Amino acid sequence: MRMDADADFDAAVLGLALPAGVEQALREAGAARGDAVAVAEALMRAQALAPEHPAVLIAFYRHHFYGHRLRLARNVARRALAVGARALGLPQVWREVPARALPGARHDPSTRFYLFVLKGYAYLSLRLDDPVEARDALALLRALDPEDCVGAALLEAVRLRADAGDADDSAYVPATGAAAWSRLPAAAA
Numbered sequence: 001m002r003m004d005a006d007a008d009f010d011a012a013v014l015g016l017a018l019p020a021g022v023e024q025a026l027r028e029a030g031a032a033r034g035d036a037v038a039v040a041e042a043l044m045r046a047q048a049l050a051p052e053h054p055a056v057l058i059a060f061y062r063h064h065f066y067g068h069r070l071r072l073a074r075n076v077a078r079r080a081l082a083v084g085a086r087a088l089g090l091p092q093v094w095r096e097v098p099a100r101a102l103p104g105a106r107h108d109p110s111t112r113f114y115l116f117v118l119k120g121y122a123y124l125s126l127r128l129d130d131p132v133e134a135r136d137a138l139a140l141l142r143a144l145d146p147e148d149c150v151g152a153a154l155l156e157a158v159r160l161r162a163d164a165g166d167a168d169d170s171a172y173v174p175a176t177g178a179a180a181w182s183r184l185p186a187a188a189a
Helices: 006-013 019-030 037-050 054-066 068-088 111-125 129-142 151-166 176-180
Strands: none
Touching: 019 037, 019 054, 037 054, 054 068, 054 111, 068 111, 111 129, 111 151, 129 151
């Protein structure tokens, strides 16, 4: 299922506009929690019916993430980034997205979907010991979301502390929004 109209994509991001068979398959996956095979079967049925639907991608991401299959979760995040990019008229490859603020980071479902997926991708890259990928994804997030609406600055602070080998929590000053980015070194951008 391809989301052609902005309103359709926004509705899909909010969990609306699910074809009946997809909704049923996702419900079955949720009900089968604990039975990885049954969950995977239900998710594959949902994917066959709506491979680009945000709800299906999110369900697959969560299934892999909570099952500690982080590489598979990151692969789903890559697919979700391409879907979100298409909805926003951005390049399909996140590394080709221009480093400029995206409007609507606070309220637009399509923009928030893209930013949260990019944040998840960066997080998984950190967990998978892929520091260059994480650094670059977080640098793009800093440019796309300078007000830090999705909270990526905290993840960047964690990345910087890990790079520096800093385990001293006394230096950590919590902040949100644009203030969080401003407390990080400019070189991190």
